[in-house]
Amino acid sequence: MVNVTRGFRSRRFATDDRLPPGQYLTDGFPVLSAGPTPAVPQDEWSFMVRNGGQVLRSWAWDEFMALDAQDITVDIHCVTRWSRLDTTWRGVAVDDLLADVDTAAEYVLARSYGGYTTNLPLEDLLDGKAWIAYEHDGEDLPPEHGGPARLLIPHLYLWKSAKWIKSLDLVEDDDPGFWETLGYHDYGDPWREQRYQGD
Amino acid sequence: MTARRAETATASTLCLRVEDWNGHLPGQHVDVRLTAPDGYQAARSYSLAAPAAGGVDGVLEITVQRLPDGEVSAFLTDDLVVGDRLELRGPLGNWFVWQQDDPAPVLLVAGGAGLVPLMSMIRARDRAHIPTPFRLIHSVRTPDDRIYADELERLAAQPGGPSVTWLYTRTAPQTDKRRPGRLRPNDLNDGSNWTLDAAPTCFVCGPTGFVEEASNHLLAAGHHANRIRTERFGGR
Amino acid sequence: MTEHRDGNSLAGALADIFAAEITSAQVQCRACGLATTLAQLLVYGPEPGYVGRCPGCAEHVLRVAKTPAGTWLDLGGSTSLLFSTMAPSPTGAASSARTGRVSS
Numbered sequence: 001m002v003n004v005t006r007g008f009r010s011r012r013f014a015t016d017d018r019l020p021p022g023q024y025l026t027d028g029f030p031v032l033s034a035g036p037t038p039a040v041p042q043d044e045w046s047f048m049v050r051n052g053g054q055v056l057r058s059w060a061w062d063e064f065m066a067l068d069a070q071d072i073t074v075d076i077h078c079v080t081r082w083s084r085l086d087t088t089w090r091g092v093a094v095d096d097l098l099a100d101v102d103t104a105a106e107y108v109l110a111r112s113y114g115g116y117t118t119n120l121p122l123e124d125l126l127d128g129k130a131w132i133a134y135e136h137d138g139e140d141l142p143p144e145h146g147g148p149a150r151l152l153i154p155h156l157y158l159w160k161s162a163k164w165i166k167s168l169d170l171v172e173d174d175d176p177g178f179w180e181t182l183g184y185h186d187y188g189d190p191w192r193e194q195r196y197q198g199d
Numbered sequence: 200m201t202a203r204r205a206e207t208a209t210a211s212t213l214c215l216r217v218e219d220w221n222g223h224l225p226g227q228h229v230d231v232r233l234t235a236p237d238g239y240q241a242a243r244s245y246s247l248a249a250p251a252a253g254g255v256d257g258v259l260e261i262t263v264q265r266l267p268d269g270e271v272s273a274f275l276t277d278d279l280v281v282g283d284r285l286e287l288r289g290p291l292g293n294w295f296v297w298q299q300d301d302p303a304p305v306l307l308v309a310g311g312a313g314l315v316p317l318m319s320m321i322r323a324r325d326r327a328h329i330p331t332p333f334r335l336i337h338s339v340r341t342p343d344d345r346i347y348a349d350e351l352e353r354l355a356a357q358p359g360g361p362s363v364t365w366l367y368t369r370t371a372p373q374t375d376k377r378r379p380g381r382l383r384p385n386d387l388n389d390g391s392n393w394t395l396d397a398a399p400t401c402f403v404c405g406p407t408g409f410v411e412e413a414s415n416h417l418l419a420a421g422h423h424a425n426r427i428r429t430e431r432f433g434g435r
Numbered sequence: 436m437t438e439h440r441d442g443n444s445l446a447g448a449l450a451d452i453f454a455a456e457i458t459s460a461q462v463q464c465r466a467c468g469l470a471t472t473l474a475q476l477l478v479y480g481p482e483p484g485y486v487g488r489c490p491g492c493a494e495h496v497l498r499v500a501k502t503p504a505g506t507w508l509d510l511g512g513s514t515s516l517l518f519s520t521m522a523p524s525p526t527g528a529a530s531s532a533r534t535g536r537v538s539s
Binding site for chain 1: 438509
């Protein structure tokens with residue numbers, strides 16, 4: 001340990017068995033962004049499922065709102081060490097969006113308005129583990145938190161829950177996304193503290 | 200830290216003695232890094248507020264604005280005591296810097312705590328008795344939010360001293376003719392030769408939104424983009 | 436407006452890996468071709484990493500992340516960096532960054 005600053009304490013205080021290792025609890029909802037918040041009006045929004053550049057499914061906002069939605073209460077964990085418990089969302093299960101899609105792909109590259117990307121194993125998006133969410137706390141999802149709609153995949157660090165989601169691209173290879181090409185983990189399980197490559 | 204003094208209700212200046220400091224340029228900053236016993240670290244950038252004082256061991260000054268929920272700023276303004284040691288890196292940055300041998304007049308535009316690196320320029324000019332014309336425009340919420348106000352008034356009253364104007368966004372002194380409010384184009388383009396004839400080098404520093412507005416006003420007034428140097432420290 | 440700063444704030448993070456002071460270098464955006472001083476990039480971060488974006492087109496020009504493995508640097512959004520020999524030399528002081536130790 002080098003150069004400990006006298007009197008300085010980290011914010012890692014809570015020991016709650018719902019907190020993954022190295023995380024602290026926060027009441028707020030910090031905004032981390034890697035770029036300007038994209039302005040995507042609902043009437044210009046669309047969401048696609050693609051495979052090899054081919055559009056398999058596509059929804060406009062009204063079509064998306066007509067899909068069966070679920071209310072979701074989950075804990076979320078950010079790689080920058082804050083966690084929030086019992087956050088509430090409303091959105092469409094990815095299972096429903098990928099129903100009847102026949103693919104040999106094992107991975108997904110999530111793409112966002114504004115150019116952000118993140119890579120995920122396809123199986124992690126299925127079986128009720130991931131949603132495209134468009135409400136938070138009973139309100140329309142605010143733009144700074146990813147509105148109109150974001151991916152919500154709470155069992156992985158929050159950078160995997162791509163804000164401003166635009167498409168899920170089914171791919172054969174696990175090609176790293178925006179943060180994964182800059183030292184962050186390809187999978188990102190908070191319970192195994194998979195923050196960085198090699199963790 | 201050798202001393203700390205309050206500048207306003209929420210801002211404090213810290214004096215830091217550093218072994219073997221080789222000096223720095225007006226406008227440069229340092230990164231301060233705090234380390235907790237469990238290894239957690241937090242780092243922030245702070246502009247140097249003055250030329251280094253002292254001999255081989257430089258005495259540096261940084262002015263810290265205490266932010267609500269500011270993990271580092273609250274520690275530096277509330278918890279650090281004289282005699283404590285800090286880890287810092289610097290001097291940093293070579294672009295947002297006033298070259299003292301540049302004869303061009305200098306227009307300084309500051310929003311809030313964005314005055315700190317510009318004050319370093321004003322103090323460097325004063326200590327080296329440099330005649331380059333300086334003009335400072337400092338935007339603050341209320342008169343109580345002015346940092347370095349007494350020193351600036353004293354410098355401005357001296358022959359050849361800098362011209363200093365305060366703009367108030369919320370509450371102005373009764374004697375102030377300007378209606379309180381955000382920066383307006385004619386705040387920076389008042390018809391004097393400062394705007395164009397003198398072709399000043401412009402240094403703009405403050406919250407990101409303020410810097411965008413101020414530099415847009417300067418461009419609209421005819422200043423050349425390559426004469427405007429900006430430093431944004433985030434926020435709205 | 437989303438909170439961002441500018442390239443001046445990258446000086447410390449990049450002082451680890453560049454011998455020359457980098458914020459006064461000129462960087463050209465690969466997406467739109469705009470050449471700008473690195474200090475004038477729009478910078479988001481520092482966590483999970485710094486993202487320096489072009490003030491002209493907002494594409495990312497450089498990215499920096501600090502992880503336990505070291506400093507990750509991506510310059511793929513730029514075509515070139517120019518460290519000018521014409522840059523005015525700082526007056527009377529060392530310009531390179533170093534780590535200072537503060538004594539009480």
